[in-house]
Each structure stands twice: as structure tokens, then as C-alpha cells.
Amino acid sequence: MPKQLRKADDVSLNSPSLITRIQEQSISFFIDLANATQYLKTVFNNFFTKKFEFQEFLKQCYQIGNKSVGLISITGIIIGLVLTIQSRPPLVQFGAVAMLPGMVAISIIREMGPVITALISAGKIGSSMGAELGSMRVSEQIDAMEVSNTHPINFLVIPRVLAATVMIPLLTLYADAIGIFGSWLGINIKDDMSFQLFLTQAFINVDFLDIIPAVIKSFFFGAVIGLVGCYKGYNAGRGTESVGIAANSAVVTASLLLIIVDLIAVQITDLL
Template structure:
């Protein structure tokens, strides 16, 4: 008969047993600890932002200022990007559509691809570069020069004053910039169509929006808000947690762009999967 060992004895055995871990195992354990600490940090940061968003004394002036900086100051870049996407999309696809005798499908095809995918993703990636890096660098430099500490000793919650307005501004303004880029993309497409052919603006718009259905707008708009939130959150997190030296400002700006761009693509992938299931 097999001998059974009581659970109590096993626990005692495990408690008293000293295990020799190799250096490699210890390193792996340390890396894992750092990873989980970082995840916990991010979660605490997000919870702190949510709490401070709904607390009394919302920094409305700062929010408006950030909306201006995020939205208005990105208009030129987004305008050029929007027109160029539409233009390139049209110039590239027109010859193929002519081959299949489907050139009348061009406005609809461009509109659907711009509204559903190209507009949101490319605009978000441009914003991750421009807005994400600027938030990361600004907050990083404030951390390095002790301005965030100065704010804390002035009895001001820096999450409430610096982070909440920036995250809300990007969450609100980036979807607007995306809609603006979509509109300019369609305009660019019309310009592209008129370079080689001749089509009136009214007819082009009628053909374009004739092919776009209500269901095309909803997922695109919803994911745009997530793109905005992700860009603001990453920029603020990286800047707020920058190290102490001046090189930390560069690292914060750089890692904000890299992380925000990566997360935009991941969010897009998830959004596409969810839309596909619906």
C-alpha cells in the first residue's frame, strides 16, 4: 500500500526546505518582478486618472488650453496627411479599377477605406508622433527640473492639473482630427481623380457617400476615442515617470512615440476583430 503524507507535514517540509536557485533563475525572477511592478504602476496610474477626472475642481482652463494645443496646432500636419492619403490612394488604385471597368467604384472605395481604416490609423500614428512625443517630453522635462515636485508642495495634485486635462484633450481632439483627415482625404481623392479624368465634386461626393453605410462610421469613431486615450495616457505615463537626468526627457519622448504607435496598432487589431464578429 502506498504511504500517504499528511498535508500539514508537506507544508512544513516546503517551508523548511531551502532551494538553491541558479543566477539565471534569479535574473528571470527579477525581470518578472520588474514587469509585474510596471503593470501595477500603469494600473494605479490609470485608476488615479479616473478618480481625479470625477473629483471636484476640474481644471477646465487647462483642459481648453490642451485641446487648443492638441487640436489646433496639429491641423496643418493632419491637413497635409489627409489630402496626401486621398490623393495617393486614388492615383494608385485608379489604373487597376480602369482595367476592371470599375472606375465608378473609385469614390466609394476610397471613402470606405478612408473612413474605416486608413484615416483613423494613419492620423493616430501621426498624432502618436507629434502629440505623444510632445506630452512625453514636456512632462519629462517638468519631472527632471522638479516642476512636478514644486506643484506637489504647492498643494496641487499634478495628476489632476497635468495629466487629466491632457488625456481628456487627446481623447476628445484626436477623433475630431480623424474626421477632419477623412474629409480632407476625400477631397484629396477628388483632386486625384481630376488629375487624370474629369468628375464633378458633387457627383464624386454623391458616389463616395452612397457606398458608405452607417455601420462603417460607428466602429471607426469608437476606436478613434481609444486611439486618443492611448496616445494621451502613454505620453503622460512616460513623461510623469521619467528618470532624473536630462537624457530621461529624450527617453520619455522616444518611448512615448514607440509605445503609443504600437498600442494604436494593437487597439486597431482588436477593434477590427470585434467589428468582424458583429
């Protein structure tokens, strides 16, 4: 029994204190912040000074769009259906069913379409970038490119970031259209409304300024997804488990930053 007590005392003495853990986490945070800052500086400097790989950019655009269309289609229809079905009963009580198409269209165009599309893309595209570049780091392909002076940032990172920045707004517009179509399907579950009448009631309340801020912030969403996914994969560790860690960290970090960017965009839009 005394020996067991000594072992327990040794464990309690050797375990780090709360202050030590906070110090270690703070140091790790500032190191990551410095690495991220240096990474962003290198990406922007190479974008304006080095040769741009246009073929790789087109390849990444095709992969991002082709891999996401099916999931975005299903999600967009479900969003339109859910918003319509849940919003209809309160509007029926107030005799304002005619406002349903416009309300759902504004909700999808302003917020639901861009945010849901970005979050889905963060999970599918961001994790793919993190895993792909992480596996290249583990297999030392990136190291070989650096030694041979082929500028891996320009060949691996910049085309992916630009492709995500360009394709996310296009996927957002596609998700908006599919979501509005899903709303029409939701209305016709209980009512009978032609598609032409539905579009008239939907877009009579949609202003041009409702579309522009949503499209602009979707460009920032795409840049965040591309930068975070490539950063986590490019700076992955050497072990094989680092690939999974990079993919998972890319999704979590990108999703959190997307919510923050959306909050900032909403505040700016509200001031206009």
C-alpha cells in the same frame, strides 16, 4: 598572452547569462505594469473626486488641434491621392472605375483616416506630452506641486488626457474629409469628374455604420495617446536624458498600443 586570456575569461564570467537577463526583464516588466496600473487607478479616481481644471483643458485642446492641423492636412491629401492613383489601374482593367470614389471613401473612413491620424498624433502629441511632463519632473516642478498639495494629476494629466480624447476624433473627421478631397484630385489627374458627382459616387456606398465604429475607436485612440504620453513624462527619471527617453518611449508605446486597440476594434466591428 596568458594575462589577456585571464581578462577575457573574467569578462565572460562576469557577463550576465541569458536566464539572468530574462529574469531582469521580467521583473522590470511587472514593475512597470504595477506602476501603470496604479497610475490609471489614480487618474480615474481623481477624475471623479477632485476639481477639474477646465481652463487647462481648453488650452490643451487648442494646442493639440492647432499643432496638428497642418500635418494632418498634408497627410490626408497624400493618402487620398495615393489610394486613388494606385487603385485606378486594376479597376480600369475590370471596367469598374465608377467604384473608385466609393472604395477610396470607405477605406479612408473605416481604417486609413483614424489609424494614420492616431499614429501621427502619437508622434507629435504623445512625444510633446512626454517631453513636457518629463522636463517638469526633472526640474522638480511636479514635486513642488505634490508638496504644496495642488494635485498635479488633476492639473497636468487629466486635462491632457481629456483633450486628446476629444480632439483626436475631430482630427480624424477632418482627415477623412481632406483625404476624400485628395481622392477627387487624384481622379482628375486622368479623368474629368465634377466634385458633386464624385461625392455622389463616394457616399452612395458609405453606410452610417461605417462612420460610427471609426469615430468610437478614435476616442480610444485619443485616450491611449494621452494616457501613455502623460504616464511616460510623469514618471520620468531625474537626469536630463530622461526627457528624451520619456518622449521616445511615449511614441513607441503609444503606437504599439494603437495598433493593438485597432485590431480589437476591427474584430468587434466584424462581429456586428
